[in-house]
Amino acid sequence: xxxxxxxxxxxxxxxLFLSAILFVIGMAGVLLRRNAxxxxxxxxxxxxxxxxxxxxxxxxxxxMEGQIMVFFVMTxxxxxxxxGLALAVTIFKRFREVNIRFFEHxxx
Amino acid sequence: MNPEAFLFWFLSIVTVSAGLxxxxxxxxxxxxxxxxxxxxxxxxxxxxxxxxxLAGVQLIVYAGAVMVLFVMVLMLFDLKAEIQAFSRGNLxxxxxxxxxxxxxxxxxxxxxxxxxxxxxxxxxxxxVEADGSKQLGKLLFSKYLFGFEALGVLLMVVAVGAVxxxxxxxxxxxxx
Amino acid sequence: MGTDVFQIAVNCIKLVIVxxxxxxxxxxxxxxxxxGSAFIQNRFGPNRVGPLGLLQLxxxxxxxxxxxxxxxxxxxxxxxxxxxxAALVPATLAFAAIPLSTPVxxxxxxxxxxxxxxxxxxxxxxxxxxxIVYVLGVSSLAAYSILMAGWGSGNKFSLxxxxxxxxQIISYELALGLSIVGVIMMYGTxxxxxxxxxxxxxxxxxxxxxxxxxxxxxxWGIFYQPLGALxxxxxxxxxxxxxxxxxxxxxxxxxxxxxxxxxxxxMLLFFIGEYGHMLVASALxxxxxxxxxxxxxxxxxxxxxxAATVVGAGTSASLLTGLVHFMVFxxxxxxxxxxxxxVRWTLPRFRYDQLMELGWKTMLPWALFNTVLTSIIFLIAxx
Numbered sequence: 001x002x003x004x005x006x007x008x009x010x011x012x013x014x015x016l017f018l019s020a021i022l023f024v025i026g027m028a029g030v031l032l033r034r035n036a037x038x039x040x041x042x043x044x045x046x047x048x049x050x051x052x053x054x055x056x057x058x059x060x061x062x063x064m065e066g067q068i069m070v071f072f073v074m075t076x077x078x079x080x081x082x083x084g085l086a087l088a089v090t091i092f093k094r095f096r097e098v099n100i101r102f103f104e105h106x107x108x
Numbered sequence: 109m110n111p112e113a114f115l116f117w118f119l120s121i122v123t124v125s126a127g128l129x130x131x132x133x134x135x136x137x138x139x140x141x142x143x144x145x146x147x148x149x150x151x152x153x154x155x156x157x158x159x160x161x162l163a164g165v166q167l168i169v170y171a172g173a174v175m176v177l178f179v180m181v182l183m184l185f186d187l188k189a190e191i192q193a194f195s196r197g198n199l200x201x202x203x204x205x206x207x208x209x210x211x212x213x214x215x216x217x218x219x220x221x222x223x224x225x226x227x228x229x230x231x232x233x234x235x236v237e238a239d240g241s242k243q244l245g246k247l248l249f250s251k252y253l254f255g256f257e258a259l260g261v262l263l264m265v266v267a268v269g270a271v272x273x274x275x276x277x278x279x280x281x282x283x284x
Numbered sequence: 285m286g287t288d289v290f291q292i293a294v295n296c297i298k299l300v301i302v303x304x305x306x307x308x309x310x311x312x313x314x315x316x317x318x319x320g321s322a323f324i325q326n327r328f329g330p331n332r333v334g335p336l337g338l339l340q341l342x343x344x345x346x347x348x349x350x351x352x353x354x355x356x357x358x359x360x361x362x363x364x365x366x367x368x369x370a371a372l373v374p375a376t377l378a379f380a381a382i383p384l385s386t387p388v389x390x391x392x393x394x395x396x397x398x399x400x401x402x403x404x405x406x407x408x409x410x411x412x413x414x415x416i417v418y419v420l421g422v423s424s425l426a427a428y429s430i431l432m433a434g435w436g437s438g439n440k441f442s443l444x445x446x447x448x449x450x451x452q453i454i455s456y457e458l459a460l461g462l463s464i465v466g467v468i469m470m471y472g473t474x475x476x477x478x479x480x481x482x483x484x485x486x487x488x489x490x491x492x493x494x495x496x497x498x499x500x501x502x503x504w505g506i507f508y509q510p511l512g513a514l515x516x517x518x519x520x521x522x523x524x525x526x527x528x529x530x531x532x533x534x535x536x537x538x539x540x541x542x543x544x545x546x547x548x549x550x551m552l553l554f555f556i557g558e559y560g561h562m563l564v565a566s567a568l569x570x571x572x573x574x575x576x577x578x579x580x581x582x583x584x585x586x587x588x589x590x591a592a593t594v595v596g597a598g599t600s601a602s603l604l605t606g607l608v609h610f611m612v613f614x615x616x617x618x619x620x621x622x623x624x625x626x627v628r629w630t631l632p633r634f635r636y637d638q639l640m641e642l643g644w645k646t647m648l649p650w651a652l653f654n655t656v657l658t659s660i661i662f663l664i665a666x667x
Contacts, residue, residue, distance in 0.1 A: 007113060007117070008110060008113045010113050012223075013220075013223050014116060014120075015153075015157070016219045017216065017219065018120045018123070018124070018153070020212065020215040020216055020219065021124055021127075022123065022146075023215070024208055024209075024212035025124070025127045025128055025131055026127070026131075027208050027211060028131055028204075028205070028208045029130060029131035031207070031208060032131065032201070032204055032205075035136055037140075037178065037182060038130070038131075038139050040178070041130055041139060041140060041178060042130065044143065044170075044174070045127055045130055045143065045146060048146065048147065048150050048170070051150065051166075055154055055157045055159045055162060058159070059158055059159070064240065064243050064247050065247070067159055067161075067162055067244050068248055068252050068255075070159075070162055071162070071165070071244075071248065072255060074165065074166070074169055074170070075259045075262070075263065076259075076262075077170075077174070078170075078263075079262060079266040081174045081177065081178070082177075082266055082270040083266055083269060083270055083273070085178070085181050085270070086269070086270040086271075087273060088181065089181065089273075089274050090273055090274065092185055098185065
């Protein structure tokens with residue numbers, strides 16, 4: 001008889017695995033994609049993955065601190081998206097494209 | 109199969125496949141829409157973890173505001189499908205995928221190895237009530253008040269900075 | 285969902301019924317809008333099909349179904365077809381979370397040689413503890429269907445309309461969210477059912493240790509939060525893209541905005557979405573500021589006692605009580621819906637920059653002021 005506990009008993013580890021997989025996908029996006037906006041979106045994906053593990057720890061340890069952290073992460077993520085989009089808009093105005101290589105021209 | 113497990117597997121499949129779509133789709137608009145899908149999925153995962161308030165905030169902040177901004181900017185740019193969506197070079201590509209795989213392996217290995225020492229086996233009783241939002245608010249406005257205020261200042265700075273950036277004529281790279 | 289077969293079945297049927305309630309209200313509203321606009325503009329409106337033109341709805345539905353299926357050449361097929369369906373989702377999900385009446389308690393009974401019950405069923409799709417946050421979150425997803433439609437149509441006018449509409453929705457969401465912070469502070473809960481429960485009876489509140497009561501005013505939120513109510517109602521006009529905030533459609537400049545390229549049944553789905561938003565907005569307005577399903581000056585217990593004398597105590601009395609309160613809720617809803625329609629046919633459209641100025645420079649500061657004022661008054665009153 002095959003042990004199906006791993007599929008039916010959902011615990012902390014399941015959520016951590018989900019979070020890890022999402023984080024790795026986001027990381028792959030950051031490394032592989034060339035479009036600056038897609039890069040930003042991949043970073044959002046990574047932050048969301050971290051949020052899942054925060055909330056999971058919060059539930060399984062019975063402490064609210066994890067959820068507070070998620071609150072902070074969300075705010076930071078929104079701020080980051082605003083600045084990133086503003087940068088992308090500036091780059092687009094100048095080069096008519098948002099490929100990441102144009103960000104090299106940003107220095108001084 | 110109990111409903112809890114079914115919900116988890118369903119949500120994780122939706123979230124992970126939408127997340128994969130973000131990275132793999134070459135049309136940035138589709139990528140943004142699937143990221144919005146991921147956000148909704150993550151909000152649902154929060155619900156399964158009893159974080160109802162955070163799920164609502166996730167919907168409002170991420171799915172309702174941040175992602176709409178992304179989609180709007182993308183539509184304004186009118187990029188269509190990209191000519192070169194992924195970075196060039198086989199070698200560097202393999203290196204990048206390899207490093208991503210290593211990172212994934214590291215994290216998953218860490219989870220597996222520490223699952224005994226983590227709270228995995230001896231779960232304490234859940235003290236988080238069904239309605240955790242009151243608890244969350246009390247904690248946020250007492251113990252973490254300083255962080256909260258700092259966040260407020262940060263948001264202010266970011267708002268000013270974003271407006272200044274978006275309105276600038278290109279700075280040192282201005283076309284004259 | 286429930287613990288046994290009967291409860292799960294009833295809850296599932298209830299979900300479908302709540303959805304149908306929303307969808308079926310739309311043809312009625314369309315009729316009301318057309319007749320109402322005719323009444324305001326001193327003409328007849330549709331009055332040929334059936335009594336008072338009521339069967340016009342059926343004729344329209346048949347017309348919509350038999351229209352030619354048309355896809356513009358430049359359209360992005362997937363988004364073009366997905367957008368109308370997505371337009372339906374947010375309003376439906378939000379409406380299902382709004383309590384429509386008092387809970388119905390079913391006594392234990394025998395069926396199929398087995399004892400079932402007792403149960404308590406709520407008159408709503410599902411109860412959510414953080415009701416307000418959920419409703420706001422879900423209805424903020426409405427921007428996607430508009431953006432998808434605008435982009436998917438492959439038409440400049442559509443895209444312009446979509447961008448306008450979505451930036452409008454994002455801007456007014458702030459004022460909307462802030463205007464009900466005062467309400468949340470006042471009731472101390474996110475739960476819509478608890479809010480309604482606190483609005484029963486006559487006006488009475490504590491101030492500086494004195495209890496102030498009024499004999500002729502119901503205990504409704506509007507008397508505590510008049511400014512919040514005003515801002516909330518104005519912002520919901522913008523959220524549901526109705527005149528005077530329907531810049532997204534602006535016939536004069538944008539032809540019809542994001543749904544220029546849609547016809548037939550797909551157009552109908554957009555319609556249902558828009559009217560659904562109106563329904564949700566009116567229901568929230570009634571719930572926050574006008575006592576929800578509560579009847580002014582008549583408590584739930586009195587209605588229950590009356591119902592018991594009519595149909596006998598027990599399940600049927602509880603059901604009748606629920607029905608009566610549901611009718612009251614529908615009446616309140618109808619009043620707000622009529623205001624929506626009346627405003628549409630009375631006021632002219634804003635200019636786009638005026639719209640943004642109103643949102644950011646007028647409504648947002650006033651909503652913020654309302655929040656601060658409410659908290660200061662609370663601090664004083666409870667000191």
